Amino acid sequence: xxxxxxxxxxxxxxxxxxxxxxxxxxxxxxxxxxxxxxxxxxxxxxxxxxxxxxxxxxxxxxxxxxxxxxxxxxxxxxxxxxxxxxxxxxxxxxxxxxxxxxxxxxxxxxxxxxxxxxxxxxxxxxxxxxxxxxxxxxxxxxxxxxxxxxxxxxxxxxxxxxxxxxxxxxxxxxxxxxxxxxxxxxxxxxxxxxxxxxxxxxxxxxxxxxxxxxxxxxxxxxxxxxxxxxxxxxxxxxxxxxxxxxxxxxxxxxxxxxxxxxxxxxxxxxxxxxxxxxxxxxxxxxxxxxxxxxxxxxxxxxxxxxxxxxxxx
Numbered sequence: 001x002x003x004x005x006x007x008x009x010x011x012x013x014x015x016x017x018x019x020x021x022x023x024x025x026x027x028x029x030x031x032x033x034x035x036x037x038x039x040x041x042x043x044x045x046x047x048x049x050x051x052x053x054x055x056x057x058x059x060x061x062x063x064x065x066x067x068x069x070x071x072x073x074x075x076x077x078x079x080x081x082x083x084x085x086x087x088x089x090x091x092x093x094x095x096x097x098x099x100x101x102x103x104x105x106x107x108x109x110x111x112x113x114x115x116x117x118x119x120x121x122x123x124x125x126x127x128x129x130x131x132x133x134x135x136x137x138x139x140x141x142x143x144x145x146x147x148x149x150x151x152x153x154x155x156x157x158x159x160x161x162x163x164x165x166x167x168x169x170x171x172x173x174x175x176x177x178x179x180x181x182x183x184x185x186x187x188x189x190x191x192x193x194x195x196x197x198x199x200x201x202x203x204x205x206x207x208x209x210x211x212x213x214x215x216x217x218x219x220x221x222x223x224x225x226x227x228x229x230x231x232x233x234x235x236x237x238x239x240x241x242x243x244x245x246x247x248x249x250x251x252x253x254x255x256x257x258x259x260x261x262x263x264x265x266x267x268x269x270x271x272x273x274x275x276x277x278x279x280x281x282x283x284x285x286x287x288x289x290x291x292x293x294x295x296x297x298x299x300x301x302x303x304x305x306x307x308x309x310x311x312x313x
Contacts, residue, residue: 016292016300021273021310029056029273029311036082041074045082049089057243059278066092066277090308096277097304100286104261105232107141107197112190114198114223114230116183118216118253119237121204124265126155128237128291129199130162131299132263135289137167138297141196146186147172148179148219149203159201166296179203179215180222187226200231206249213256220257234260235288240267240275250279261288264302268293273311 032052038045046067053063069092070085079085107113115132119125133143145163149155153175163170171186183200190198202219205212223230236259238246253259264276267290276287287302 016298017290017303017306017310019268019292021267021292021307029313032056032086033313036086038082041080041082041085045085046071049085053274055272056274057272057278058274059244059247059282062096062278062281065281066096086312090312093277093308093312094304096281097287097307100280100284101304102260102286104288107232110194112187112195112198112227112230113232114187114190114200114227115233115235116200116202116220116223116231116257117235117237118202118257118259119204120206120239120249121152123204123237123239123242123249124291125204125237126158126162126201127294128235128263128265128289128299129159129201130166131291131296132235132289133163133168133197133199134166134296135299136197142194143168143197143199144186144190144193144195145170146182146198146200148182148186149201150175150177150179150182151203151205155201155203180218183219184222184226187223187230191227206252209252213252216253216257233288234258235263236261236285237263237265238275238279240264240273243272243275244278246275247278247282250283250285254283254285259283259285261286263287263289263291263299265291267291268298276307 035048050063050067054060070088073079073088079088117125117129133145136143145159145168147156147159147170150173156172156175160170171189173182186198202216203212234257236250236253238250262279262285264287290300290302292298292300
């Protein structure tokens with residue numbers, strides 16, 4: 001899944017994901033590993049597995065689904081020990097992530113590829129945008145960033161600073177301006193200059209939820225009118241450390257702006273990692289990228305197999 005992945009991106013992916021998920025694996029998922037070392041399965045094992053999955057942010061609903069499938073398999077396949085249970089769990093986890101897989105459509109030559117990036121303030125949205133810009137630049141594409149979070153002057157300055165680091169231009173208006181006008185001008189500039197990828201930053205002040213969602217819908221409408229078929233991707237950035245609260249946020253944005261993909265940021269910290277399964281299962285939206293560190297190159301194209309393998313060890 002991804003946009004014509006470089007061989008370089010392919011080779012970096014597994015190691016980066018391994019390192020990024022090291023703390024996660026040592027935490028709750030590490031305790032799962034101990035559970036799988038048991039020689040037999042009893043009711044206590046099932047109860048412990050359920051508790052660990054919920055604590056790892058997999059969520060009650062998704063945990064129930066996983067356990068239901070696992071118990072059925074244990075019955076049918078005569079699963080009787082921890083290692084066989086681990087293998088079945090890995091398969092069911094991959095199945096959850098894969099059921100909504102939607103490859104990110106590659107940019108078409110001659111048409112600006114517009115990515116509308118949404119998410120709550122503080123989730124790592126601007127950093128993810130910079131990493132995404134750098135990701136496309138490494139693949140030989142020209143990129144333009146649009147500072148449509150006009151609500152905070154600091155947001156514009158932050159995007160400009162990251163744009164400079166990533167070596168991409170930033171189109172900005174004055175603080176307090178109309179975000180839709182910024183998006184409009186960015187698409188116009190991309191059409192005029194033959195720019196391949198436009199990444200639009202947006203505001204994320206969830207405490208004024210209704211106004212924000214209306215604003216985001218307007219930004220989306222302006223882009224659609226100007227360039228039919230755009231935005232080709234609506235990327236919701238989620239902070240992997242926020243746990244189930246992230247699910248609530250994701251639902252609000254998904255309903256408002258038709259989110260196509262997720263980017264999980266801050267997965268290099270003490271994040272539990274299970275939130276990936278909860279958001280995919282409950283929202284039906286696939287993960288496109290994972291942020292594994294602070295550097296510009298620390299963005300990995302999501303791969304279900306590698307993710308589950310990195311978590312379960």
